[in-house]
Amino acid sequence: MSITLTQAAANHVQSYISKRGKGIGLRLGVRTTGCSGLAYKLEFADAAHPEDLEFETNGVRVLVDPKSLPYLNGTELDYAREGLNEGFKFRNPNVKDECGCGESFNV
Amino acid sequence: MALFQISEPGESPAPHERRSAIGIDLGTTNSLVATVRSGTAAVLADEQGRSLLPSVVRYLPDGRTEVGFLAQAHQTADPRNTIVSVKRFMGRGLKDVAHAENTPYDFVDEPGMVRLRTVAGVKSPVEVSAEILRVLRARAEASLGIADGESLYGAVITVPAYFDDAQRQATKDAGRLAGLNVMRLLNEPTAAAIAYGLDNGSEGIYAVYDLGGGTFDLSILRLSKGLFEVIATSGDAALGGDDFDQRILCWIIEEAGLGPLDPRDMRLLLVKAREAKEYLTYHAEAPLAARLSTGEWFELTLTSEKFSEITAHLVQKTLGPTRGALRAAGLNVEDVKGVVMVGGATRMPQIQRAVADLFRRDPLNNLDPDKVVALGAAMQANVLAGNRAQGEDWLLLDVIPLSLGVETMGGLVERIVPRNSTIPVARAQEFTTFKDGQTGMSFHVVQGERELVADCRSLARFELTGIPPMAAGAARVRVAYQVDADGLLSVSATETSTGARASVAVKPSYGLTDGEIERMLRDSFEHARDDMHARALAEHRVEGERLLVALSAALDADGALLEAPERAALDGQVALLETALAGHDARAIRQATDALNRASETFAGRRMDAGVRRALAGHNIRSLEL
Numbered sequence: 001m002s003i004t005l006t007q008a009a010a011n012h013v014q015s016y017i018s019k020r021g022k023g024i025g026l027r028l029g030v031r032t033t034g035c036s037g038l039a040y041k042l043e044f045a046d047a048a049h050p051e052d053l054e055f056e057t058n059g060v061r062v063l064v065d066p067k068s069l070p071y072l073n074g075t076e077l078d079y080a081r082e083g084l085n086e087g088f089k090f091r092n093p094n095v096k097d098e099c100g101c102g103e104s105f106n107v
Numbered sequence: 108m109a110l111f112q113i114s115e116p117g118e119s120p121a122p123h124e125r126r127s128a129i130g131i132d133l134g135t136t137n138s139l140v141a142t143v144r145s146g147t148a149a150v151l152a153d154e155q156g157r158s159l160l161p162s163v164v165r166y167l168p169d170g171r172t173e174v175g176f177l178a179q180a181h182q183t184a185d186p187r188n189t190i191v192s193v194k195r196f197m198g199r200g201l202k203d204v205a206h207a208e209n210t211p212y213d214f215v216d217e218p219g220m221v222r223l224r225t226v227a228g229v230k231s232p233v234e235v236s237a238e239i240l241r242v243l244r245a246r247a248e249a250s251l252g253i254a255d256g257e258s259l260y261g262a263v264i265t266v267p268a269y270f271d272d273a274q275r276q277a278t279k280d281a282g283r284l285a286g287l288n289v290m291r292l293l294n295e296p297t298a299a300a301i302a303y304g305l306d307n308g309s310e311g312i313y314a315v316y317d318l319g320g321g322t323f324d325l326s327i328l329r330l331s332k333g334l335f336e337v338i339a340t341s342g343d344a345a346l347g348g349d350d351f352d353q354r355i356l357c358w359i360i361e362e363a364g365l366g367p368l369d370p371r372d373m374r375l376l377l378v379k380a381r382e383a384k385e386y387l388t389y390h391a392e393a394p395l396a397a398r399l400s401t402g403e404w405f406e407l408t409l410t411s412e413k414f415s416e417i418t419a420h421l422v423q424k425t426l427g428p429t430r431g432a433l434r435a436a437g438l439n440v441e442d443v444k445g446v447v448m449v450g451g452a453t454r455m456p457q458i459q460r461a462v463a464d465l466f467r468r469d470p471l472n473n474l475d476p477d478k479v480v481a482l483g484a485a486m487q488a489n490v491l492a493g494n495r496a497q498g499e500d501w502l503l504l505d506v507i508p509l510s511l512g513v514e515t516m517g518g519l520v521e522r523i524v525p526r527n528s529t530i531p532v533a534r535a536q537e538f539t540t541f542k543d544g545q546t547g548m549s550f551h552v553v554q555g556e557r558e559l560v561a562d563c564r565s566l567a568r569f570e571l572t573g574i575p576p577m578a579a580g581a582a583r584v585r586v587a588y589q590v591d592a593d594g595l596l597s598v599s600a601t602e603t604s605t606g607a608r609a610s611v612a613v614k615p616s617y618g619l620t621d622g623e624i625e626r627m628l629r630d631s632f633e634h635a636r637d638d639m640h641a642r643a644l645a646e647h648r649v650e651g652e653r654l655l656v657a658l659s660a661a662l663d664a665d666g667a668l669l670e671a672p673e674r675a676a677l678d679g680q681v682a683l684l685e686t687a688l689a690g691h692d693a694r695a696i697r698q699a700t701d702a703l704n705r706a707s708e709t710f711a712g713r714r715m716d717a718g719v720r721r722a723l724a725g726h727n728i729r730s731l732e733l
Contacts, residue, residue, distance in 0.1 A: 016113060016145040026113065041119040042111045044146065080110060084154065085252040087110030087144070 001073050003028060003055045003062050008079040009088060010058030022046060025061030028077070029068040038071060039104045040090055070094075110252055113145035118494065126260040127251045128290070128492035130298070130484025131243055133236065133264055133278065135194040136320030136347075138162045139478060140243040141485035142251060143494070148302065148482040150475075151250040159477060160246075164238045165189040166227035174242045183374060186211035188225045192321065193239075196221055196232040197281075198273035220277065233281045240264075240285035261290040263488040265480050268294040268326050268340040290491040296326035297335050298483030299449045303471055305330055312338075312442050314432075316462055316470065317449035318425060321347035325429045327436045327443075336529045339436040341428040346421065348384075348452030354418050355380035355409065359395060363405035372399045383409050388454045415457040422461045429465060435527050446470040451477045507532070511588055511596060514551035514560045516541055517645035523588045526556065535587040537603075541653065543660060544576040548584060552598050552613065557630065558638035559645070566613045571600040573607035579657070644693040651688050651700040655681065658707055661714060668713045680706040 005013065005026075017023045029041035045063045048054065053069055055062040064072060076091040095105045112125075120126065130148075132139045137159040141150045150158045157176070165178035166188045173181070182189045190212070196204055201216040215222040215229055222229045247259060264287075266278050275292050282289035296315035305313060309330050317324040324342040328335055356376050359365070368376070375397055383393040387409065396406040415422075433440065446462055448470045453459065462470050474482065511524040515538070524534050540548070548571045555563030574582050583603045590596045599610035658681065669677065680703040687699040 012145070013113070016147050019147045027116065029119075031119075039119075039121060040111060041114075043114045043116050043119055046116055082110060082252070084151070084246065084250040085110055086250075087112050087252070089110055 001053070001069060003057070003064060003069075003072055003074075004076045005057045005060055005062065006076060006078045007058055009077045010060045012079045012088070013060050017044065020044060024048065025063060027063045028072055028075070029065055030071045031068075038106065041068075042088060115146065115494070126492040126494055127247075127253060128260045128485070128488035128494070129243075129247045129251075129262045130293075130481055130486065130488045131240065131262055131264045131282075131287075132295070132298070132478075132481035132484060133194065133239065133266075133281075134162055134319065134480075135192050135322055136162060137477070138239050138243060139481035140247050141478070141481040142247060143485050143489035148485045148489075150478045150481055151246055153246055160239065160242060161191075162193065162239055163189060163191045164193065164235050166225040166230065168226045170227050172227075172238050174238050183370070187213060188227070190223060190225075190230075190235050193232050193235040196223075197236065198232075198271070198275070198277035219273070233277050233284060236278070236281035237284035240281055240287060244285055244287055259287065260492045261288040261488060263291050263293050263298075263484045263491065264289055265293050265295045265298045265484050267322075267324055268296055268337050269324070269342070290488060293484055293487050294326070294337055295324065295449070295480050296328060296340075296447070297337060298480045298487065299447045300328055300330070300335060300483065301486050302474055302479045302483035303445075303447055305445070305447075309444075311444035312436075312438060313445045313447060314429070314443050314466065315447045315449060316425070316429065316453065317342075318452040318458060319347050319450040320452070321345070321349050323347060323425050323428065325425070325432050327432050327438065338529060339432040339527050341432040341435065343424060343428055346424055348450070348455075350421050351384055351418050351452065351455065352377055352380045354421065355383055355414070358409070358413075358417050359405070359407060362407050365399070365403065365405070369400060372401075375399070384414070384455070387411050387414050388456060411456065418455075418457065422457055425458075426461060426465055440466050443468075447479070448472045448476050449479050507590060509554050509564075510556055511566075511590070512553050512555075512563070513538075513586055513598075514553060517649040518560045519642060519645050519649075520553055520555070520558060520560055520563055523586065524590065528590075530590045533587065533589040535585055538584045538586055539580045540574065540577065540582040540584075541579055542656060543579045545579065545582070546574045546576055547572040548574065548600065550586065550598065550600055550609075550611075552596075552611065557634065558642040562630070562634070562638075566596070567598070567611045569598070569600075569609055569611040571602065571607060571609040573605060574602045575605055579653075640693065644691060644696070647693050647696040647700065648688060651684055651696050654700055654703060655684060655688075658703070661710070665710075665714050665717065668717060669710055673709070677703075677706055677710065 013026055023044040023046055025045045027041065027043045027045040030038045031041060032038055045061070048063055049065070051066055052063045053066060055064070071094055072092060074093045078089045078091060080086065080089045092105070097106050114120065127142065130141045139150055139158055139160065141148055152158050153160070160175045161179040163175065163178040163182060165173040165181050165185060167173065178189055182191060198220060200219065201207060201214055201221045204214070204221055207214055213224040215224050220231055220233070222231050223235070244259065251259070253259060262282060264278055264282050266275055270278070278292060279289050295317060299315050299317070300313055311330060313328045313330060315326045315328060317326070322342065322344055323346040324340065326337055327339040329338050359376055359380065360368070379395055379397050383395050386393040392408050392410045395409055398404045443466055446466050446468065448459070448462070453472070453476045459470065459472065507524060507526060507528050507530060510522045510526040512520040512522040515521045521536065523536055524532055550569050550571065551560065551565065552567045553560055553563040554566050557563050571584065574584070585601045585603055587599050587601070588596065597610060597612040599608060601608045666674065684699040684703050687695040
């Protein structure tokens, strides 16, 4: 079981957390919604829940709730630029298909 | 494949429901757009990585427009169709536009707001501004990955703190015309304070020193419990970084002994001057060299000391309004907890030093002074779009630029709400009747700092009727001024014994430009002495007239108490006062009033005795409960 961040993603996360002034790491998750069934959660984590699974990757603490982990296992989070746009990109091997925009997906 | 931003805990948006909000600094010289990404505010750059968009719009014959650097490049070749500094025309009539004759534009005077005739037709400043906003909106949509058919959630646009209602409305209209949902207009100094995170538990007084390309604004903010109040503003609408370039240009011409220059050489030298100015921010001296169109070549070195010396008076010119704003707010420099620097011109070391010396503390300058307003606007937009973390909320308050008052007898102004009061505000004062049996009162609501109504701006008039007949000075009329959060003034007058009431609502800032506000303020300082005399004259007149009215009523009632010679002497004094009242000598009126007061003392004494006798007639001493 693993979730990883690329170096670029980790750098951005660390910079955002330091500018935000608080937070212990990143929380990743999924929830059911959207046009293709599932949607990602990508949030700052201010506290760990007892049931959380933790991964340490490139110096960033990543928290995932146990229900989400099967959908995210093996995911690599990257930071990318597309034209003027920039942001985090999920490379999730579990995804079978996703909606056109990639904001929701199926496994 | 979608790109994601990090949300606050529990705030991850549903797919396609991201609430992307932007902050726009719609500047006189340059404009910027910023957003909050993964909790951090950042200015959005164009494809070439440039953050600033020159606030320049060029209209082409085929109806297309060029905005920004492209338009700026054609500024000299096509001046009439290339609109620069359109912000100065927002919400202004032609008469409000300073030095219209010095601009290359073909103005069309229209009621409300001036228009500009271009090759693509007549354009309003709102339309021109909307072109700039449209480009920024497109940049934001590309940067935020907003697909076709989706839209930005909303925008916050900043305006100078002194912008009046018409200018704010025009800015809002420009946003709407550009297809933006304008969630709020935000004062520029407040945006700068937000960018510095002063909302996070900072308390106390902060000054915002904003020296842009062509304008200087100083604002005093009070922060308490996350509340931002702009408590005073001042500045100079014609002072900015460009004036420093101009000083270097003059220095070059003198040092190099250059003769009359053609416009192209002037522009070349101005570019060189600006480069030298920017170079001197990080270096002790700047090389200056150029070949003119005449073939003339010059080579100079401008040292940092020399630059400070030739611009010392410009730096001084910013310190006057700075002290003025502190005075207006009733504060000393020691009361100021921090100074925020805004505007590219504040990078100049001599400015940093002068501000540090004045406030006896180093100014806050770790954010890019060109970007700080846009960053704060983006943070406010993010909050308004509902992307806030818990406990993050801001309430913003504003001030009244000029005092609100009421006309009193003699054409004098009684100030009810003083200038720089924060809104919303409510103030009341009691007035009384001037004549016996007076049953009505007429109210004249005015705005301004001068002592005489004639020198202030008339806002509204209304009448209160139904006051029960009483002796002069016995009625009690409460006049209440209330200004709500949108700057709407309502005035009411209530006679307290009967509850008779009348009221009126006005928009005090409507149609009042910052130039007018500035002029009215300047006038009030320059005419302080005249005003004092005028007030004294008017007050003595009112006093003299009041005495005549009272005496004539008394003579009608009890004239028989006087012997004929006494009556004649009194009439003589009355005539003297009437003559004095017809003139303009405050002292003569005062003296004649005093003389009549003395001359009527005997008469007043006899009336009192007669009154007491009447009251006591038929009573014995024991029935009087004293």
